[in-house]
Amino acid sequence: MTGLRDVLEKHVGGAGAPGAVALIARGDETEVAAVGTHDVEGTTAMARDSIFRIASITKPIVAAAVMTLIEDGGVRPEDPIGKWLPELASPSVVRTPESPVGDVVPADRPITVADLLEFRAGYGFAADFSLPAVRTLFEQVQANPIEPAGFPAPEEWLAKLARVPMLHQPGAAWLYNTCSDLQGLLIARASGRSLPEYLAERIFTPLGMTDTGFMVPPESRARLARLYRPGGDGGPTPVATADESWHTMPRFPSGGGGLVSTADDWAAFGRMLLGGGVLDGHRVLSAESVRLMTTDHLTPAQREAGTLFLEGQGWGYGGSVDVAAVEPWTVPGRYGWVGGTGTTAHIVPATGTVAVLLTQLAMETPVPTTFMREFWRYAATA
Numbered sequence: 001m002t003g004l005r006d007v008l009e010k011h012v013g014g015a016g017a018p019g020a021v022a023l024i025a026r027g028d029e030t031e032v033a034a035v036g037t038h039d040v041e042g043t044t045a046m047a048r049d050s051i052f053r054i055a056s057i058t059k060p061i062v063a064a065a066v067m068t069l070i071e072d073g074g075v076r077p078e079d080p081i082g083k084w085l086p087e088l089a090s091p092s093v094v095r096t097p098e099s100p101v102g103d104v105v106p107a108d109r110p111i112t113v114a115d116l117l118e119f120r121a122g123y124g125f126a127a128d129f130s131l132p133a134v135r136t137l138f139e140q141v142q143a144n145p146i147e148p149a150g151f152p153a154p155e156e157w158l159a160k161l162a163r164v165p166m167l168h169q170p171g172a173a174w175l176y177n178t179c180s181d182l183q184g185l186l187i188a189r190a191s192g193r194s195l196p197e198y199l200a201e202r203i204f205t206p207l208g209m210t211d212t213g214f215m216v217p218p219e220s221r222a223r224l225a226r227l228y229r230p231g232g233d234g235g236p237t238p239v240a241t242a243d244e245s246w247h248t249m250p251r252f253p254s255g256g257g258g259l260v261s262t263a264d265d266w267a268a269f270g271r272m273l274l275g276g277g278v279l280d281g282h283r284v285l286s287a288e289s290v291r292l293m294t295t296d297h298l299t300p301a302q303r304e305a306g307t308l309f310l311e312g313q314g315w316g317y318g319g320s321v322d323v324a325a326v327e328p329w330t331v332p333g334r335y336g337w338v339g340g341t342g343t344t345a346h347i348v349p350a351t352g353t354v355a356v357l358l359t360q361l362a363m364e365t366p367v368p369t370t371f372m373r374e375f376w377r378y379a380a381t382a
Contacts, residue, residue, distance in 0.1 A: 002378070003031075003382075004024060004031050004378060004382070005035060007022070007033075007375055007378045008022055008033050008035040008036075008375075009035050010374070011359075011370075012036040013036060015230070015231070015232065015233060015235055015236070016236075016361065017036065017342060017359040018037050018040050018042075018226070018236060018360065018361075019034070019038060019046035019225060020035055020046065020358065020359040021034045021035075021046055021047075021048060021050050021052070021262075021263045021358045022357045022358070022375060023267050023354070024354070024356075024378075024379050024382070025271065025354045026351065026353050027352055031382075034047050034048050038224075038226055038360075039225070039226040039238075040226075040228070040235060040236060047223070048263065048264065049223060049262050050223050050224075050225050051211055051216060051223045051224045051225065051261070051262055052225055052260065052261065052359075053227055053246070053259075053260050053341045054257075054259050054261045054339050054343045055146060055257040055340045056177075056257045056337055057266060057336070057337050057338065057344065058180070058254070058255065058257050058339070059255070059257070059337055060269070060273075060293070060317075060318035060319040060336065061199065061203060061212075061318070062183050062184055062195075062199070062255040063183060063316075063317040063319070064203060064269075064273075064285060064289075064293065064317075064318065065183075065187050065195075065198060066113070066116070066117060066183050066186065067285055067286075067292070067293065067317070068203075068284070068289075069186075069187065069190055069191065070113070070289070071285070071286055074191075075186075076113065077113050078112055079113050080110035080111065081110070081111050081113060081115075081182070082110055082111070084190050085185060085186060087159060087161070088111060088182075089110065090107070091107045091111065091162070091165070091166050092105065092165045092166070093105055093106070093122060093165055093167070093169055097131055097133070098131060100132050101132050101165050104165045107166065107170055108169050109169075109170055109171075110170070113186070115171055115179075116179045116182050117179075117183070117297075117317040117318075118174070118317070119174050119175060119176065120170065120171050120172070120175070120297075120298075120302070121166075121170055122167060122169060122170050122173075122175070123161065123164070123166055123167070123178040123179065123182070124137075124167070124175025124178040124179060125177055125178075125309075126167060126175055126176075127306070127307065127308040131167065133165050133166070133167045134167060136165075140163065140164050141160045141164065142178075146227060146239060146257070146341055147245070148214075148245055148246070148250035148251075148252070148254070148258060149245055149250075151250060151252030151254065153252060154185055154188070157185075157252055161178075174298055174302045174303070174305065174310075174315055175306075176309050176366075178256070182255075185255070187255070194253065195253045196213060196249060196253050199213075202284070204265075206279075207265075207269055207272055207284060208265075208268055208280075209261070209265040209266075209268055211223075211260070211261060211262045211265050212261040212265045212266075213260060214249055214250055214253045214254075214258050214260070215247060215260070216246045216260055218247075221243070221247065224246065224260065226238060226360060227239040227341060227362065228360055228361050230361060230362070236361055239362065257339060257340065261358075262358075263356045263358055266356050270346075270356070271354055272284050272285070273285075273293070273335070273347050274347050274352055274354065276290055277289060277290045292316070292317060293316050293317040293318060293335070294319075294321060294347075294349070295321060296313075296314025296315060296316060296323050297316065298314050298315050303315075303323070308367075309366050319335050319337040319346075321333065321334070321335050322335075327376075327377075328377055328380045328381055329376035329377055329379065329380040331348050331350050332350070333348070333350055334346055334348045334350075335349075338363075338368050340362055341359075341360065341361075341362050342358075342359035342360060342361045342363060342369070342371075343356075344357045344375065344376070345357070346376075346379075348380075355375070355376070357371075357375045359371065
């Protein structure tokens with residue numbers, strides 16, 4: 001019978017990832033496999049507590065932090081974000097998605113906190129990356145979270161974004177990524193704390209996520225896996241950014257993809273969601289906040305327009321929500337996301353499952369890899 005280790009070993013080594021760690025938990029039963037090594041030289045074996053740059057599976061965690069602000073009462077979903085991010089109080093929008101960036105009209109209403117949570121604020125990636133407003137977004141502000149030195153300070157980043165016109169009117173379309181970075185900035189401004197401080201206080205410490213953060217402390221650096229890009233027949237190519245980039249706190253802690261973590265840490269977050277906001281007696285979120293996070297908020301047309309990223313599924317807060325059972329793993333209500341560094345993490349409320357796969361081989365496109373799909377199939381059917 002094929003086991004989790006077999007699934008991982010099929011994709012580790014050679015032109016694949018040097019190593020991988022996976023965890024599947026259902027109730028009190030947990031299956032974990034660690035295969036391969038931290039680097040192509042084989043200097044350190046992968047272990048259950050190996051640390052990875054988790055990229056966009058940061059997004060659900062940051063959305064949960066926004067929900068704590070809402071529960072505290074200082075932020076409401078209907079509030080204009082200009083209350084905390086005045087740089088975006090009066091945004092402009094290109095007349096049509098195909099229009100040049102100089103052909104703009106005013107936004108017909110303010111961007112709200114709910115727009116940020118739903119990824120419908122008007123900023124972000126569309127399926128057509130050649131659109132002038134999308135190209136400008138890339139050129140001006142879209143630094144890569146896996147190379148944190150490329151980000152400017154938050155104030156400079158926001159000032160640059162304010163000069164980029166939105167692709168759509170607020171609420172009109174689902175667009176990928178930028179809203180999570182804006183959520184991180186909202187958290188910092190609304191709480192008066194830095195994003196790393198706020199996440200540590202409200203999410204990481206209550207859940208025991210001791211290895212999750214925006215940097216790797218000295219005592220843990222030997223557990224950080226190297227990061228690679230696919231390199232063809234010659235094997236993976238190291239990402240130019242040295243590991244030292246993760247030894248200090250970044251200027252811009254990216255809510256869209258800046259965290260490092262372990263399989264057990266993300267699984268603790270997932271178990272909290274499955275527990276209606278509670279883990280081991282610690283309440284992090286209300287049951288209603290969890291319901292809102294894990295409910296699809298998109299229209300059918302918005303899901304269809306986001307097919308490149310969503311593959312026809314929906315979007316909650318910080319992650320996708322399956323709405324159609326088109327594959328063995330797409331169980332309606334399944335919530336989670338994938339990360340561009342080769343990571344994926346989901347919960348399945350219907351079965352009480354948390355499934356986390358961490359690799360250090362970056363994705364080449366937004367389309368989930370064969371490795372991810374085979375892991376999802378195993379998690380759904382084993």
